[in-house]
Amino acid sequence: MKEPFLSAVPVIKRLESAGYEAYFVGGSVRDYLLGNKISDVDIATSATPDEVKAIFPKTVDIGIQHGTVLVLLKNNSYEITTFRTEGEYQDFRRPKEVSFIRNLNEDLMRRDFTMNAIAMDANGSIIDPFDGQTAIKERVIRTVGSPEERFREDALRMMRAVRFVSQLSFHIAGETLLALKKDAHLLDKIAVERKRAEFEKLLSGDNRKKAFRILLETQVFEYLPGLKNQELKIEKLLSYLCDSLNKKEMWALLLYCLELNQQDSEAFLRNWRLPVKEMKEIQDILLYAKQRLIKDWSRYDLYTAGSETIQSAEKLYLVLKGINDYDSVKYWLNTYDHLPIKQRSELAVTGSDIMAWREQAGGPWLKELLTRIEHAVLQDEVVNEKEKIKEWLKACSQKSEKNC
Numbered sequence: 001m002k003e004p005f006l007s008a009v010p011v012i013k014r015l016e017s018a019g020y021e022a023y024f025v026g027g028s029v030r031d032y033l034l035g036n037k038i039s040d041v042d043i044a045t046s047a048t049p050d051e052v053k054a055i056f057p058k059t060v061d062i063g064i065q066h067g068t069v070l071v072l073l074k075n076n077s078y079e080i081t082t083f084r085t086e087g088e089y090q091d092f093r094r095p096k097e098v099s100f101i102r103n104l105n106e107d108l109m110r111r112d113f114t115m116n117a118i119a120m121d122a123n124g125s126i127i128d129p130f131d132g133q134t135a136i137k138e139r140v141i142r143t144v145g146s147p148e149e150r151f152r153e154d155a156l157r158m159m160r161a162v163r164f165v166s167q168l169s170f171h172i173a174g175e176t177l178l179a180l181k182k183d184a185h186l187l188d189k190i191a192v193e194r195k196r197a198e199f200e201k202l203l204s205g206d207n208r209k210k211a212f213r214i215l216l217e218t219q220v221f222e223y224l225p226g227l228k229n230q231e232l233k234i235e236k237l238l239s240y241l242c243d244s245l246n247k248k249e250m251w252a253l254l255l256y257c258l259e260l261n262q263q264d265s266e267a268f269l270r271n272w273r274l275p276v277k278e279m280k281e282i283q284d285i286l287l288y289a290k291q292r293l294i295k296d297w298s299r300y301d302l303y304t305a306g307s308e309t310i311q312s313a314e315k316l317y318l319v320l321k322g323i324n325d326y327d328s329v330k331y332w333l334n335t336y337d338h339l340p341i342k343q344r345s346e347l348a349v350t351g352s353d354i355m356a357w358r359e360q361a362g363g364p365w366l367k368e369l370l371t372r373i374e375h376a377v378l379q380d381e382v383v384n385e386k387e388k389i390k391e392w393l394k395a396c397s398q399k400s401e402k403n404c
């Protein structure tokens, strides 16, 4: 066994010495068996949340109604969930209440896919009652037992299946895929935030285009915000070689394919409940990439976009043009790096300087003039030094140029 499991072994040992069972479960065991990078280590135990809290001095209640307690130990934190069955399901969403049980097998039985229903004890021994290891070897996503039952317990699992296609490059077992087609409509009941978490993992996965094909084939896309009836536009996305794009760039590509105007793009992202900051970043990427389709970057565009957006927008532009060459990203970033200023606060003059020189109170004229100076500095019309700018302004106004 290796990290991060090794550091978590004492957590399991402590639960065991208090008389309970405890195992590693979920994605960490799956990713370990796959030889992939392991994110969070999840632990399942026969101890109830109160019993867990009595054993560890530092805990946080993060999902006590679902039986999950966060244990803080030596700079690490571990989610410990009591073995449970999920009892009565309401409206195809996760149940409000769960029943705690003392039996590992029953806990594994209520999990979504066989590859996710494997437990590992503190010695590294695998407990795999549903043959998840074979599924992992065969790279197949198969529900534990009846797919319809599993999807009716929590319809989000259908999206999880598709995101695992993208992330792990697995395929979906026949019966599981049939149930996905049949039950896709149940996704209507699922909170957008939960759908978004899965969709974003799908957008970032290595096999994202195959996952999009499955969204189309199963009609799952019909139950995702803003994608209803957009089959042809989603198909357009499949024509691009987009593996190099990150999550935000993928959102921007999707917006491009959907051919939405600025206002509708914003509404689309809002409907997915994206944080406002990310919405703005995605829209900027799209804006500059579209501009790039028409012309080269101007120095002023580079300046207003900033390095992160330049990189993303140029990457998206290359994808839209089908150009497989990263040199232009480097070229424009390098041009950006050599700009004389990166933001207005770096201008050698301030609004107060100009008001004093002009002996004039502030107003819209001042904002316009500062923008004009920014342009002039960026175009090397004038050096970014106070005296030089003062002279330039004087010469400029003598020539009675506009905005001088």
Ligand SMILES: Nc1ccn([C@@H]2O[C@H](COP(=O)(O)OP(=O)(O)OP(=O)(O)O)[C@@H](O)[C@H]2O)c(=O)n1
Binding pocket: 025, 026, 027, 028, 039, 042, 110, 111, 112, 113, 116, 117, 154, 156, 157, 160
């Ligand atoms: N709707 C869900 C969500 C989760 N699980 C179970 O809970 C585990 C942990 O869930 P989560 O951390 O959300 O997903 P992971 O499979 O661990 O994937 P990731 O690596 O992305 O965390 C899953 O492996 C699965 O056994 C489930 O049965 N049904």
Ligand SMILES: [Mg+2]
Binding pocket: 026, 027, 028, 040, 042
């Ligand atoms: Mg996990």
